[in-house]
Amino acid sequence: MVPQALAADAVPGVRVKVRFAGQLVDGWLLERAERSDHPRLAYLDRVVSPVPVLAPEVARLARVVADRYAGSLADVLRLAVPPRHARVEKDVLAHAAASEETAAASEETSAASGEPTALAEPDGTAPTAIGKAAGTGPDGNAAAGAESGDRPALPEPGGWRDYPAGPALLRALTAGRPPRAVWSALPGEDWAARYATAVAATVAGGRGALVVVADGRDLDRLDAALTATLGPGRHVCLSAALGPARRYRAFLAARRAEAPVVIGTRAAMFAPVDRLGLVAIWDDGDDLHAEPRAPYPHAREVLLTRAQLADAAALVGGYARTSEAQLLVETGWAREVVADRAVLRARAPAVAPTGDDPQLARDPGAATARLPSLAWAAAREALRAELPVLVQVPRRGYLPSVACADCRTPARCPHCAGPLALPSAGGAPACRWCGRVAAAYACPECGGRRLRASVTGARRTAEELGRAFPGVPVRTSGREEVLADIPAGAGLVISTPGAEPVAAGGYGAVLLLDTWAMLTRADLRAGEEALRRWSAAAALARPAAAGGRVVVVADGALAPVQALLRWDPGWFAARELAERRELGFPPAVRMASVTGSPAAVADLLAQTRLPDGAELLGPVPADGERERMLVRVPRARAAALAEALHMAAGVRSARKAADPVRLQVDPLALF
Template identity: 60%
Template sequence: MADTTPSPDDGALLPLASVRREPAGDGAAERRSAGRGGRAAGPVKAAPAKGVPETAAVLPVARVAVDTPLPHLDRPFDYLVPAPLDSDAVPGCRVRVRFAGKLVDGFLLERAEASEHEGALARLERVVSPEPVLSPEIALLARAVADRYAGTMADVLRLAVPPRHARVEAEERAAPPPGPERSSAPADAPLSPGEGGPGAGGAGENGPGADGPGADGPGADGATAAGDPGPWAVYREGAAFLAALAEGRAPRAVWTALPGTGADGPEWPVAVAVAVRETLRGGRGALVVVPDGKDVVLADAALSAVLGPGEHVSLTAGLGPAERYRRWLKVSRGEVRVAVGTRAAAFAPVRDLGLAVVWDDGDDLHAERLAPYPHTREVLAMRAHHGRAGLLVGGYARTAEATRLVATGWAGPITAARETVRARAPRVRPAGDDAELARDAAARAARLPSLAWRVLKAGLEDGPVLVQVPRRGYLPALACQGCRVPARCGHCAGPLALRGGHAVPYCRWCGRLAGQWRCPACGGVRVRARVVGARRTAEELGRAFPSVPVKTSGRDGVLAAVGPGRALVVATPGAEPVPEGGYAAGVLLDGWALLGRPDLRVAEETLRRWMNAAALLRPGAELVVLADSSLLPVQALLRWDPVTHAERELADRTELGFPPAVRMATLTGSAAAVREMLGELVLPEGAQVLGPVPVESSRDDQVRERALVRVPWTAGPALAAALKGASGVRSARKADEVIKVCIDPLDTI
């Protein structure tokens, strides 16, 4: 690749004083409420009025990040600290300040001796809590994330710091555990090309001595002893990676995990727990981020087994606000040094972070749905880079973004030998290969060809079998029986669907029943299925195997695990329950539904979903995939070679100018607003504007458009700054509509 930038992000974490911006508009009201951030040589000019409390004698200026979403006010503001609040107004605490005539929340970033503001400064109204919930590291990270994604620091802090619970803060604190002595260089020491561990200076610097002792390494039962590599023994770079963590260094790696499950479930949680254990031995903390609650449960159990009870906390939204805040405070106060959770946990204030782990980074659950839409992988990569921490990006499949980290030399690969991969992978058979078509000519058109029936029947004799269905529900899409025109609602033109075999069609958009539906093209009243969902598939399989229990797992209810007995498990992608001892066989249905989507990442995402399901099968178990065997994702699944597929995907995107080879941003809003903002943008050299083009129409018939802006990778910071500036101009003049700006979105096409 032409770009050899050694960092995954677009700029250093600068001191707060270095990244402040002037307001884009007049800002007179705001300047009357608070001074502009910064330092000056002169003293603070403030003469307290009669009855006003004295100002703090030492460090009287509080620099506050005010909770305002306005882009042109995205900078710290200076306030005076009243003497009664001096002891409570500590950096990182929550405060209330007067801003533009209103009382608003904020975080006290730092105390200073003086301010650049020439007029009188407003005073802090009160300290909400003296608890320092915003550490300097997280404050700097929030600033960097906001700048990278053209957002505001206030929006990032809402993602990073959970809401306060006074009762939880008042509970008795536990004493922080004593940290062991470092066995090597400090965490902030520069990484040199010669340092061991994958990614320290390139992909090939671990040396031949990093090979493990053999292909039959110990599993979960032997992974708890200190120094035992556990599952990492089967990876060529595994020993060097663990050694670097134990020595307090910061290895960065992209890990292609082996498939297979044991009696205690998948192997990857144990491998992650062992890496965390070695990080703790090196005297540093660790952070693990996974896509969903099901993975949190697996990682939580493995960490408890390897580290022991009470050595870590799990952070998920399902805990409830109070319990989640209680656990978050344990991390913030240093009572525990390991945290595991979903995407919001990427900002968990782990003390002296030594290892950040993101599992299955291709899962769209890692992409934040709230502005400024950061991605877990990018947040952790920025945090690891600037905090001199290690990073482990793991998964059964590999994304183009992770492959780029390896291609630029910023991270190194962790893979197993091909003999080990072949021994652990299932036996994949495409239903449309030539031999099967010669035996069964109807196999190409059948939804469940004879090969799939034979594999399911044979697998049921030895345990549970898995059937992955891409669509949830019963019949999520209907069409006219006569002319095949899609069936749509007469009120809002939404798609019609069925919830059950004897149910009335309903609209998936507005929910209205369509019992009197008539085809507008031919006048027919009968419908047929365009897409078959998981519940209808389970119903059909239940009739075919009447003596076998059928279990479903999906949006209506996710099964965590299944036993070793005979069972048909029908699951949607990502909801596959963990089998005890592995599935005896599997079928991946309706491959066309995954591969036929108009999406830039369709091949990568399809392979990821298939591999995540196939990894739950026993080694050598038969897996049937209903897709054309000539397609590249099918070939990668047959060979169990996600690395080559990802490298080819990255090469194709580089040639065509698609992410992650370039930086891309989308601007979405009304047609007039998008075109107005495009006209005001001062784009960096080499920028290319695509569109705007109409996107899906809203219910009120307002035409919405989306424009794409593409720039070379090195121009990413300039693009973000230009978009942030344009948003600030619109905000300062109080534009009627806010344009949605998203940098590097998952749904580019």
């Protein structure tokens, strides 16, 4: 029951306090009804804030996502709406009140002067009051770009002309149709500018757009591109890195439809957008798109769900292609947007492996050398031409893994058995788990005290190459300091995957070292992830005609290397998806992982009424003393599996089971 004193503020979407089981708890007001069949209703305790922050379409989306991932609505809403910031809300309400007073004074002035306060629509329909035009946002605020005169001009296709389906995609967005595309970007592509053009086409058609990227660097690039294309004040950025106040202010601006476009990192996937016409995601294979909090939704799946619910367009782009994106293409849900081979050959750098037969004939040590002669020559030629060289190393640090120099036994911490690492050339070995220094380390197998590198990190690589190319500036980009860009000219950049800076004019050479570290990971997505990391680095090289070369220190017969040589991510994604269909792995099927103590896992599965066709795999050891069970079902039974797991978890919660169980539907890592 809503008390009369709260009736004006108690509107759908506001935060409220209610008595539940004798306790005052937080809640959301989803809708108001005239009557209820329930015999006894408690009174609403209070309205926390009169600002309706939860949009109806986001509430519907949250329910669908909760059902999809076997979670609760409350957990999804916690992800969808940022924590309240009272001071920001006070400022926004004061600004809104001032705007309404100004608008009211303007209407009174117009009425006194005899000017009309309503205009007939061009098609002769009923007049629309000024300030309440089509596209008016929540609380009566007119949405930016709602009036046709406020929309940007139709954008030129620009770089989309390099893709045969590109101009048609833009025309469909401008016409308000919902095209769905999987885009394979060309090497050297300014992906942020292409996304800005697609967003501008959507806004020109009178609809809003939402774009999600993986990290802050990509967000900065997209922010600059949209500002240049749409002009300032036409979009808002949402990211957890903004801080509580700035993030909540940006969220309220999006909720009040003060801008037609929202961009952001994973936190923006639930952002409210007025008249949503396009959802887009860049590099959907990046693991940063996976939410680490329950119910662990993935930004790609949330955005595709939004496209389905809102009848909006969808754009999934990247230099590489995931199996999930390939499934969209093969099922006909989306069309691929790729360049012709002639355009690709003109734009791509020259890519060469070091492990094929001709190279081994010239350099027999190429199979075991960390920097074979082919990579050495490519770097030397680029530096002679005053071009920068990018070296991608999969591990950060100096020597992140060491072993006994005599018997090759991996060096372990005497206290916790964690791996030992060397922080610098003159430093003592230290444990990567507990941090203890093992200055007097002796091998437990042979008693040897000398250590050798098992894995070479970015800083050691920078030290080695600095000695090899004296006088050449050496920069590192990684976890400690990530470079956004570097100037033109000769120089060496040692980077970990995902931290590669953009070079003015492109790199003359890109060297992909220690490829075995990514290819040999015990992960279903090892090959897919390796190709994604390599493609992101290789895309920064100059075209082959301009001297750009990419050297991958790996056997050219491997499928990920072949895909890189031909720059054909679609071929590799199709091959990967076919293998997963044959073996019964996602995304060809749906899987759920159940992780916890053996007793808790057995208890939950005993409470679960698994759907027909479900198959149990495991148990396998997880971290600590926990174990993991996998449940596999056909995609057609995915909803039934999620519902069954959610109900079983609810039973355990009602019984106040002591041991927690972690439920994940379609987890990124299965092992």
